[in-house]
Amino acid sequence: MAIDIHVAEVQSLLGDTGAELENLETERTRLSEAASRLQEALTGCAGLDTGIARVHEDIFRPDLTDIMIRCNNAVQGTGQAVSAYLAGDDEMVQNIQNAQAAAASGEYHTQTQYGLRHSQAVA
Numbered sequence: 001m002a003i004d005i006h007v008a009e010v011q012s013l014l015g016d017t018g019a020e021l022e023n024l025e026t027e028r029t030r031l032s033e034a035a036s037r038l039q040e041a042l043t044g045c046a047g048l049d050t051g052i053a054r055v056h057e058d059i060f061r062p063d064l065t066d067i068m069i070r071c072n073n074a075v076q077g078t079g080q081a082v083s084a085y086l087a088g089d090d091e092m093v094q095n096i097q098n099a100q101a102a103a104a105s106g107e108y109h110t111q112t113q114y115g116l117r118h119s120q121a122v123a
Helices: 007-041 048-105
Strands: 107-112 115-121
Touching: 007 048
Parallel strands: none
Antiparallel strands: 107 115
């Protein structure tokens, strides 16, 4: 199975998405402030003030918080996956370089389940 991740593009997209999430967080704060102002403006209006507060507290705020958490987790998880991908590439290059150096020195290595294991020098 071949996987070719265009790391620079993914990192750029993650940066853009992170910036958009910051903007969304700003808008979420503005919505909360607007709901508070609306509730204050409707104070004493036959339950309308408490209705607005209930809609905001029971629906908008929890839903927006859940969305923000999921989006942030997705961005963070993808960033961690890209970092692991890069670390795997670095490890693979290092293993190849070690094998080439060992071959040039006359040593040989046997393959283990997780990489190369030094065996012995060829006499």
